Amino acid sequence: xxxxxxxxxxxxxxxxxxxxxxxxxxxxxxxxxxxxxxxxxxxxxxxxxxxxxxxxxxxxxxxxxxxxxxxxxxxxxxxxxxxxxxxxxxxxxxxxxxxxxxxxxxxxxxxxxxxxxxxxxxxxxxxxxxxxxxxxxxxxxxxxxxxxxxxxxxxxxxxxxxxxxxxxxxxxxxxxxxxxxxxxxxxxxxxxxxxxxxxxxxxxxxxxxxxxxxxxxxxxxxxxxxxxxxxxxxxxxxxxxxxxxxxxxxxxxxxxxxxxxxxxxxxxxxxxxxxxxxxxxxxxxxxxxxxxxxxxxxxxxxxxxxxxxxxxxxxxxxxxxxxxxxxxxxxxxxxxxxxxxxxxxxxxxxxxxxxxxxxxxxxxxxxxxxxxxxxxxxx
Amino acid sequence: xxxxxxxxxxxxxxxxxxxxxxxxxxxxxxxxxxxxxxxxxxxxxxxxxxxxxxxxxxxxxxxxxxxxxxxxxxxxxxxxxxxxxxxxxxxxxxxxxxxxxxxxxxxxxxxxxxxxxxxxxxxxxxxxxxxxxxxxxxxxxxxxxxxxxxxxxxxxxxxxxxxxxxxxxxxxxxxxxxxxxxxxxxxxxxxxxxxxxxxxxxxxxxxxxxxxxxxxxxxxxxxxxxxxxxxxxxxxxxxxxxxxxxxxxxxxxxxxxxxxxxxxxxxxxxxxxxxxxxxxxxxxxxxxxxxxxxxxxxx
Amino acid sequence: xxxxxxxxxxxxxxxxxxxxxxxxxxxxxxxxxxxxxxxxxxxxxxxxxxxxxxxxxxxxxxxxxxxxxxxxxxxxxxxxxxxxxxxxxxxxxxxxxxxxxxxxxxxxxxxxxxxxxxxxxxxxxxxxxxxxxxxxxxxxxxxxxxxxxxxxxxxxxxxxxxxxxxxxxxxxxxxxxxxxxxxxxxxxxxxxxxxxxxxxxxxxxxxxxxxxxxxxxxxxxxxxxxxxxxxxxxxxxxxxxxxxxxxxxxxxxxxxxxxxxxxxxxx
Numbered sequence: 001x002x003x004x005x006x007x008x009x010x011x012x013x014x015x016x017x018x019x020x021x022x023x024x025x026x027x028x029x030x031x032x033x034x035x036x037x038x039x040x041x042x043x044x045x046x047x048x049x050x051x052x053x054x055x056x057x058x059x060x061x062x063x064x065x066x067x068x069x070x071x072x073x074x075x076x077x078x079x080x081x082x083x084x085x086x087x088x089x090x091x092x093x094x095x096x097x098x099x100x101x102x103x104x105x106x107x108x109x110x111x112x113x114x115x116x117x118x119x120x121x122x123x124x125x126x127x128x129x130x131x132x133x134x135x136x137x138x139x140x141x142x143x144x145x146x147x148x149x150x151x152x153x154x155x156x157x158x159x160x161x162x163x164x165x166x167x168x169x170x171x172x173x174x175x176x177x178x179x180x181x182x183x184x185x186x187x188x189x190x191x192x193x194x195x196x197x198x199x200x201x202x203x204x205x206x207x208x209x210x211x212x213x214x215x216x217x218x219x220x221x222x223x224x225x226x227x228x229x230x231x232x233x234x235x236x237x238x239x240x241x242x243x244x245x246x247x248x249x250x251x252x253x254x255x256x257x258x259x260x261x262x263x264x265x266x267x268x269x270x271x272x273x274x275x276x277x278x279x280x281x282x283x284x285x286x287x288x289x290x291x292x293x294x295x296x297x298x299x300x301x302x303x304x305x306x307x308x309x310x311x312x313x314x315x316x317x318x319x320x321x322x323x324x325x326x327x328x329x330x331x332x333x334x335x336x337x338x339x340x341x342x343x344x345x346x347x348x349x350x351x352x353x354x355x356x357x358x359x360x361x362x363x364x365x366x367x368x369x370x371x372x373x374x375x376x377x378x379x
Numbered sequence: 380x381x382x383x384x385x386x387x388x389x390x391x392x393x394x395x396x397x398x399x400x401x402x403x404x405x406x407x408x409x410x411x412x413x414x415x416x417x418x419x420x421x422x423x424x425x426x427x428x429x430x431x432x433x434x435x436x437x438x439x440x441x442x443x444x445x446x447x448x449x450x451x452x453x454x455x456x457x458x459x460x461x462x463x464x465x466x467x468x469x470x471x472x473x474x475x476x477x478x479x480x481x482x483x484x485x486x487x488x489x490x491x492x493x494x495x496x497x498x499x500x501x502x503x504x505x506x507x508x509x510x511x512x513x514x515x516x517x518x519x520x521x522x523x524x525x526x527x528x529x530x531x532x533x534x535x536x537x538x539x540x541x542x543x544x545x546x547x548x549x550x551x552x553x554x555x556x557x558x559x560x561x562x563x564x565x566x567x568x569x570x571x572x573x574x575x576x577x578x579x580x581x582x583x584x585x586x587x588x589x590x591x592x593x594x595x596x597x598x599x600x601x602x603x604x605x606x607x608x609x610x611x612x613x614x615x616x617x618x619x620x621x622x623x624x625x626x627x628x629x630x631x632x633x634x635x636x637x638x639x640x641x642x643x644x645x646x647x648x649x650x651x652x653x654x655x656x657x658x659x660x661x662x663x664x665x666x667x668x669x670x671x672x673x674x675x676x677x678x
Numbered sequence: 679x680x681x682x683x684x685x686x687x688x689x690x691x692x693x694x695x696x697x698x699x700x701x702x703x704x705x706x707x708x709x710x711x712x713x714x715x716x717x718x719x720x721x722x723x724x725x726x727x728x729x730x731x732x733x734x735x736x737x738x739x740x741x742x743x744x745x746x747x748x749x750x751x752x753x754x755x756x757x758x759x760x761x762x763x764x765x766x767x768x769x770x771x772x773x774x775x776x777x778x779x780x781x782x783x784x785x786x787x788x789x790x791x792x793x794x795x796x797x798x799x800x801x802x803x804x805x806x807x808x809x810x811x812x813x814x815x816x817x818x819x820x821x822x823x824x825x826x827x828x829x830x831x832x833x834x835x836x837x838x839x840x841x842x843x844x845x846x847x848x849x850x851x852x853x854x855x856x857x858x859x860x861x862x863x864x865x866x867x868x869x870x871x872x873x874x875x876x877x878x879x880x881x882x883x884x885x886x887x888x889x890x891x892x893x894x895x896x897x898x899x900x901x902x903x904x905x906x907x908x909x910x911x912x913x914x915x916x917x918x919x920x921x922x923x924x925x926x927x928x929x930x931x932x933x934x935x936x937x938x939x940x941x942x943x944x945x
Contacts, residue, residue, distance in 0.1 A: 032471050035468050035470055035471075036470070037468070037470040037471040037473070037474040038415055038418075038470050038473060038474055040474075041415075041418065041474060045589070083654075084654060087657070087658060087661070088604055088654060088657050089603070089604070089775040089824065090600055090603065090604065091412050091414075093409075093412050093414040093415050094409045094412075094414040094596060094599075094600045095600075096414070096415060097414035097415055097417060097418055097592060097595075098414075098593075098596050098597050098600050098650060100418065100592065101418075101589065101590065101592040101593035101596060101597065102593060102597060102643070102644065102646070102647045102650075104589050104590070104593075105590055105593055105640050105641075105644040105647070106644055106647075107640075108504055108590070108637045108639070108640030109631075109634075109636045109637055109640040109641055109644055110636075111640075112635075112636040112637040112640065113634060113635075113636045116635050116636070129503060130485065204422075204478075204481070204503065204589070205478050205481065205482060207474050207478055208474065208475070208478035208479070208482075210474070211471055211474035211475055211478075212474075212475060214471075215467055215471045215475060218466075218467075251489050251490065252486060252489050252490075253485060253486075253489060255482070255485075256481070256482035256483075256485040256486050256489075257482070257486070259478045259479060259481075259482040260479060260482045260486070263475060263479040263482075266475055270461075270464065270466055270467070276466055278464060278466070304710065307710070315697075316697060316699075316745075316746035316747065317746070318699060318744070318745035318746035319697065319699040319709075319745060319746035319747070321701075321745065322699045322700075322701035322709070322745040322746065323699075323706065323709070323927060325701075325703075325704035325705070346748075347687070347696075347748045349748055349755060350747065350748055351746070410773075410776060410777075412773070465703070542794075542795060543794065544797070545792070545794075545797070545798070546794065548778075548786075549786050549789050551776075552772055552773070552776050552778070552783075552786070553767070553771070553772045553786070555736070555739075555741055555765075555767055555771065556765060556767065556786065556787075556838075557789075558739075558740075558741055559739045559740070559741060559760070559763075559765050559790075560760065560789055560790030561757070561760055561790055562789060562790065562794075603777065606777050607777055607778075607779070607822040608777055608778060608779070608782075609777050609778055612777045
């Protein structure tokens with residue numbers, strides 16, 4: 001392994017992948033929170049013609065001009081999108097999809113134009129579709145670093161206004177922030193992040209690098225700062241891991257491996273994060289269920305019967321469930337075993353009902369009295 | 380070589396069939412505000428195409444198309460499931476699901492299908508220039524396989540839209556009322572997206588999965604800017620899509636570039652023209668209103 | 679089981695809701711609702727934001743799943759009575775840029791009874807035009823709907839419900855964002871319908887006009903606070919209980935400290 005890590009190409013790959021992960025993680029956090037996740041998708045696809053234009057201008061596979069071109073067409077597509085939605089009745093989703101697909105079509109046309117003229121080589125330009133980590137050279141890394149540096153600096157300088165705009169754009173506008181300009185800046189910075197990743201992840205899949213780390217971090221963190229930092233870390237993790245795997249297994253394109261890793265991280269976060277995660281939430285519900293005493297459920301039935309002025313009142317189980325925010329079937333079955341309630345039916349289009357027995361009423365009344373004595377009779 | 384298997388005829392007809400069927404279904408997608416589902420579906424079917432190829436060794440044929448289309452429906456289902464957990468907004472759910480399915484498809488192809496005609500670039504970009512090479516004989520006539528598949532899908536799509544036009548229209552405009560009237564908008568939605576997936580699978584041979592989105596979204600969006608009735612919007616979208624195929628072919632022939640890409644790109648000028656016309660009209664109206672208003676103030 | 683399916687239950691009531699509970703996630707949006715509305719009244723549903731007013735209409739129409747309880751319209755389930763019920767959703771619930779005309783939107787009200795496959799023809803168009811005439815919109819029948827004002831759009835929505843000739847009409851905030859003229863004409867139309875013996879239930883937000891508009895009132899805040907003829911239920915106490923602070927779902931022996939009770943707006 002140490003020999004492997006000392007490998008020059010591998011060093012480049014890992015450095016680049018970490019860079020992409022950090023930058024797309026940071027900006028992705030904003031995109032996810034602002035419900036603009038798919039903006040990155042459109043920007044990435046629309047960057048393809050820019051890659052070709054940059055190549056044609058430089059006459060070679062020169063990363064600086066390729067990235068410049070990608071940035072240019074990406075931002076141009078974003079501006080067109082804004083124009084389409086602001087000046088016509090076209091909605092954002094249609095504008096996004098239109099610019100994404102037309103940008104990509106233009107890219108494909110330019111790509112074949114270059115290829116069929118055999119410009120020196122095929123230039124490996126189609127590696128920009130899915131990304132090719134192994135081809136990354138040290139020289140490729142410098143423009144990536146510059147772009148990432150600009151974007152990170154932008155986020156740091158504009159932290160406060162960006163935060164305000166993310167959580168409450170209306171309020172931000174009221175306080176006199178130039179919200180429109182901030183939005184354009186943020187879009188441009190997302191485009192920077194997308195362009196940084198084109199070489200290794202590719203235009204088709206760069207969207208996942210914007211979304212997955214942000215969506216994952218959102219599950220763990222309540223604060224914006226925590227979320228942005230964690231998103232950057234998770235993005236770097238996915239980038240480095242995917243870069244390594246694809247560098248070691250040369251048949252695999254880098255982009256898909258990185259994306260699957262990032263998606264895995266997002267799914268694990270959805271399932272496991274302590275506060276928002278699905279499994280902890282399920283566990284808490286279960287826990288609450290086992291700690292919600294049968295007496296409390298019986299009490300709910302009793303109070304409902306009292307409110308309806310009928311001790312024989314049949315309560316539908318769905319109502320008890322809704323009241324306690326959980327499935328109360330186990331408790332009700334226990335109560336039935338103890339002879340305090342009996343199952344019943346009411347209307348044909350309704351679920352199972354439960355009815356207090358005489359012992360049940362007596363038991364519930366006694367419990368209510370006990371509680372009242374304990375807690376006092378309220379205000 | 381004559382008739383339908385003639386290269387030019389095959390390429391043009393296949394392109395037109397892709398455009399017409401995509402924009403027919405796409406009109407409802409654009410109106411429902413779900414355009415990005417086209418993106419999700421057309422990327423996700425790569426997973427199904429790769430699986431179907433692994434299992435049967437074929438990418439065309441009714442079983443393969445139906446099977447691969449299931450992965451498009453799976454994507455929609457996964458997106459809805461993720462959104463329902465209320466941990467993610469729907470845009471993030473879309474952006475999480477389709478890249479993952481697409482990546483899984485690319486890796487399957489990387490690992491198992493390295494030297495066959497199914498490589499990820501073909502799937503992405505299509506090979507409409509070669510559709511005339513792969514033909515089947517139907518009643519004594521040689522028909523390109525991709526064209527036949529597209530024709531069948533167009534018939535299915537058109538039959539669905541014609542038969543359920545009312546329900547589709549109401550489910551798109553006002554799903555709550557559609558449900559209240561008993562018109563099952565949820566079911567209609569899934570059938571619509573299943574057909575879109577199937578059409579995308581049939582089209583991937585010709586234009587590839589990403590360029591398919593262009594035909595689904597751009598002609599309907601253009602027609603949306605120009606028409607006042609749903610029926611005229613759909614018809615205009617289909618006409619624009621059909622016109623883009625020969626236009627794109629001519630450009631591709633002239634400049635020697637990707638035919639599929641040029642056909643998709645040819646839908647773009649129509650959108651720009653429609654946009655320009657709208658802006659001009661807004662400007663005219665502002666001037667007629669007699670104000671000193673700039674067009675942007677009135678649009 | 680007390681009742682067989684298909685057998686009428688409370689057929690003398692236009693609307694009978696019993697034990698209705700609807701929950702979104704962990705919280706009930708409507709809790710243990712009992713509601714009986716006789717035919718031929720013009721009823722208002724009032725309550726603060728988040729009280730479940732729209733949810734109540736949607737529950738009646740079967741648009742949201744019920745956790746508990748049942749709904750009967752003239753003694754039958756909604757599925758059996760679809761054709762007798764008209765629904766006017768909130769105007770903002772649809773995209774008014776949709777490429778269609780006013781008369782076409784009204785025709786949509788007939789889609790249910792036309793079955794799946796029949797296309798609307800001259801008969802349907804004539805009926806839609808008559809409904810537009812009823813709301814004073816026949817001159818604008820072929821206008822594209824995005825070119826209509828907010829009030830005109832609302833009237834198109836009402837015409838779409840009228841074309842169904844409903845015996846029970848449910849409207850969700852029909853007066854929201856419309857001009858005074860439209861509001862007056864809407865209330866005239868509703869009054870006329872009531873005089874024809876139809877039952878109308880309106881979600882309403884403006885307490886100033888409640889007494890003038892309705893003859894029956896439902897105070898809703900997750901639970902039904904009070905419901906009945908307006909003269910007997912429109913009291914400062916009911917307003918306070920509906921709008922002032924939280925509502926306890928159940929009195930479980932452990933009473934809350936009384937929150938600061940806002941003085942209800944005087945009618």
